[in-house]
Amino acid sequence: MKAKAMRFLKLLGNRLLGILRAIAGFIMKLWRHPKGRVGLIVVTLLVVCAIFAPLIAPYDPYDVTQRAAKGLSPSWSHLLGTTITTGQDIFSMLIYGTRVSLIVGLVTGISIAFLGAIMGVIAGYVGGAADTAIMRTVDVMLVIPTLPLTIVLTNLFGKSYLMIIFIFVLFGWTGLARVIRSLVLVLKNANYVRAAELAGASRGHIMFRHILPGVSHLLIMNTALTCAGVMIAEAGLSFLGLGDPTAISWGKMLAEAQGGGALLFGHWWWIIAPGIGIFLAVFSFMRIGLVMEEILNPRMKQSSSIYKIFKNLNNTYMEEVFASMDENAKLGLTLKAGEES
Amino acid sequence: MKKSYLIKRIIYAFFIFLIVMTLNFFIPRIGVVDPAERYYPPQGNMTEIEYEIIKQFTREQYGFDVSNFQQYLNYVSGLFQGDLGTSFRSGNPKVSQLIGERLPWTLVLSVTNLLISLFIGLIIGTIAAWKRGRWQDTTLLNLSTISMALPAFFIALILSFYFGFELEWFPAYTNPNMVAQFDWSWEAIRVVMYNAALPIVSMSIGGIIGYGQGTRNAVIAVTNEDFILTARAKGLSRNQVIFKHTLRNAMLPIVTSLGMSISGLIGGAVIIEQIFNWNGMGTLFLEANNTNDYPLMMGIMLFMSAFAIVANLVTELFYSLLDPRVTVGERR
């Protein structure tokens, strides 16, 4: 029994190592793709901003003593000016806002990937009653309006980002689970899985060696796209004032700008700044997700790139190709035009 | 086959409704010790006994004085008589009445938005697919990644800032008298259109590009199918191939996403309504949230869910009309 447990642990360790290696491989692939590289660079920048926010931001937006005159326009001391209501430095707020967006986005994205994968694999691989139960749950989840329910739950249990993450995860896994389930159904019936079953493979073996690696690519891609989607949703909730009231987030900055008269006084930078923050974060994650889709789905890549190849065709080279296929050219009898008999 | 399929879908939709209804009843009761306390928070100038009396009065008034199970039965029987509950707000209006007042205003926004998005999206999507690989297509692709990363409420803020405050072409806030004064005269309709312009535009930018990209992908996927080659080998003209063979098949995935849009028609405009101060379901819900008006909140939630269920059902049946294969192998 102990040996079996050891073997299982070893297997699990190997799998985890394999997953890490796969992720590293992906990052390399992304880096090699021009669009993916842009996404990677921006995400890295955002992560740096989030971690080293106190070092990068010129002021601490939480510190009441550092607040300047209210409603300053952008200048060298206040890159993006200050807020009309409290006199906080907008640039510093922007830097600090990265934290909420990234944390909510990443934590939710990864949790959804886990939950969605587990549910999808169970529904697809185990099937039967488990499948029915999960798919019925998905159907119910799909008709409940998410935003209103989030508002109700924050009203009941208080406003916090933990709550928001919880609700996002609770509702976010359904779509992923569906996709994973249908992929698992395909993989499960693949002949190589049947061959492994014939050789006496256990369910664990099939799961870890065939099914999970088969869906892992989809998972990684989906995580990136979910992160992007969650960041937008988080900004919306914060905008409605449903986020943690003490934290600085881009959505809340927008709400403050709207409520604080940025529109009225023409302080456009106060609106644009958090908007650009949201845009950059979402855009870079989405880019990564889309590039991954392109890498994973070679057919799609081919169809889009074939036109580029076509545009850049070297005409003289193509003429040579055509000429090389002529009957005479292959014979080595190079005839000049007009010399044919 | 067709009829039994219909019956099966309806039974299933009803089953989903029962679950949602039950959840809807229990969600506000999780973690809340006494609903009356929520409704009527303790106030400093009140003695304990006075507060207790008021709470008891509240309980009786809103039917919290019986057991949870009895409350559930009352709730269900009320529902099937079309009663979504009674709001906490003064005058105790019926939830259904409040919804009835606000719903048309939300639909003005969201239905117009959906129609615009779908119509323009279909056109530019088809063009992009047609001009595949050329600038029309690449522009759409780039726009779609950009627009997906721009939240609609940010676009709304920019629009309201520029066209509302700077240029003053359109109202940045809805005229609160608009609703009360609406009398179906041309002038009133013009006022509504004028006020609705900015919200609708800010919502439909993303919608147009989303539907455009979706259409483009669907059309291209169908173009690669063998039967398009057959149609061309029959000598059909380009237009015949596109309109008779390609678009009809490309509509299938679009109908699916259309169904999702329809089920979100009511709840999808909360933030936009809030920005433009538009008196629709979204603002009604936020008002209810601010006053802890649970019956109203849950009533709206249930209404939205039921709407989504019906929308899904209709989409599914519509899909089965478009695709004759559905009744054989069920679409999932």
Next chain:
Amino acid sequence: MSDLMLKLRNLKVVFPAGEGVIRAVEGIDLDIAKGECVALVGESGCGKSVTSLAIMKLLNSPPALVRVDELKLDDEELKDYSDGKMQELRGQQLSMIFQDAMTALNPVMTIGRQIDEIYIRHNNLSRKEARKLTVKALDLVGVPEAKSRANSFPHQLSGGMRQRVLIAMAFACMPKLIIADEPTTALDVTIQAQVLNVLSDMQKKHNVSLLLITHDLSVVANMADTIYVMYAGKIVEKAIKRDLFLKPRHPYTEGLLGSVPRLSDEHHHFIQIPDAVPHPMFKPTGCYFHPRCSYCTDKCKESMPPLAKDVGGREYRCWHPLNLGGGAKDGK
């Protein structure tokens, strides 16, 4: 006026790909006489399907690049025809039967309407008149209860019936030339026999020229008059059926014939060709077949043999042809 229905000279098709070019078809000539059934035989990736699409001018560019010196249908030069002119020709004078009837038929349209379209397009008929002809055409290819079957969708028919529908479609306007691309590959043995019978009957009765594209030599043995054998984008042998089956000149033909198991065989070992078809992007030097050829010499490795012409229209592309009579290598 020649008695040639199709005269194809020096057809080349190239697909640009990521790291190079795929030379799908490398300058082939093809003659089809009136009322004749010509078979183009080859394995997957040899360019036979590309050839058929090139004759129909159905290859999309991008991605394909097509060059052709002559493409004459009944002395009509199609080489420079515009798309619009080709559309009128296709279905009326030139039509095609595709391999997989399941994907070649539009799944959301009744088969009747899919055939009606041809008559409406080419004969300017009303829908009602077209339907009459459709029912007749379906009847002709042996679809039972054609009138009611015309209203069914492709998925409601069996594979054999679907293939018949495709045949009815191809013969709808009694074209001059029909190209059948693997018309029976996806079918069961007994159904295959039925469908081939229908195809061959129709061809003979209406004296239509037929270009049969297939990898199955047994189908060829039953249907074709003249046979072209294609390998890696080149014609390697052309002969009338008898000559080809009894005295193949090219080692590839010989190997192909030998490797097909026969019912009359008694031995338990099949003659085999080693290796596999080369990748279309990386073809070998010299004769494309040399790595798999048991008669290969240094000459074969260095240069591509020319297409030698023989009496009776026989052509072969080999430095060391077989069965010439008296040769040392004969009948090995």
Next chain:
Amino acid sequence: MANDKTREPIMVLENLSVDFPVKGALPFQKRKLIQAVTDVSLTIASGETFGIVGESGCGKSTIANAMVGMVKPTGGKVIFKGKDLFSLPREEFKELRRDMQMIFQDPFSSLNPRFNVYQIISEPMFIRGGSTPDEMKARVIELLKLVGLSEKDLYRHPSDFSGGQRQRIGIARAIILNPDFLICDEPVSALDVSVHAQILNLLMELQEQLKMTYVFISHNLAVVKNLCDQMIVMYLGKVMESGATKAIYANPLHPYTNALLTAVLDIDIDNQRERVLLEGDIPSPIDPPKGCRFYQRCPFAMAGCKHVAAPLVEVEPNHFVSCHKINGFPADSDSAENRTPLRADDGQV
């Protein structure tokens, strides 16, 4: 390869039936059954090649799946090496099943695209456990050479190979555990014509070397004739004719076998036989006819064929046929009415 009847049977099917329920559209509707395989009995002797022939929907793949325990039969027994496969405890079942392997039709879906050749071929060994990586590697290289690939291919991925080479990899994987029972499910039908002979020859050589029993499933009658010692002809889940291959090809008794044989196109242009063309389509296996499954398409069908099922009767030694025309109706249903031909001479029903 010899047809030695004294050899012990390795696989016996006793009245095997496999039904698949089809869900009705409504939950309370009566469930329909796909009768994939009905009442099939056969005995496969050790060392022979046993052919299963039939068109799509005849249940040949279901039989294969039932033999290896992938599909649970609704009736009857699968007896492998004297043990009833489905009454064994789980561990023993798994152990026994290692002696059977399968070669799949489509070499593109039967190899995991994420694995390299070494991982694919060694997987059964890896699953069984107990071998060091070096042992596994040595064994894989040995097998690669046996199936005509080289050591260089060890770390390449399936996408680098042609269809024929992939099938060789599949064969190597199937024989790595030294099975004595190998099911070849249409092993060449997805391959290029010029590669068919390579794979078939390889399979025959391996059989000779490794003394395996083959079940060869095919729709290509010419291949079956050349490869198989014993065979059954199936139609809609039932055995129409069974016996020694030679006897069946020399003297096809069942109208279906006859039609099937004549429908086969042969490349022998001097020796084209007259074809018997069957009318109509293969009916759906959902709720098949109660009587003879073939009566709808049979040119000799009699009125009784519709209601009375034909038993499989031994007509000559080791040659069984299930047909009323050959065997006559059973005594209890033998009447002039039943014997009236269903079809007039013009072929109309």
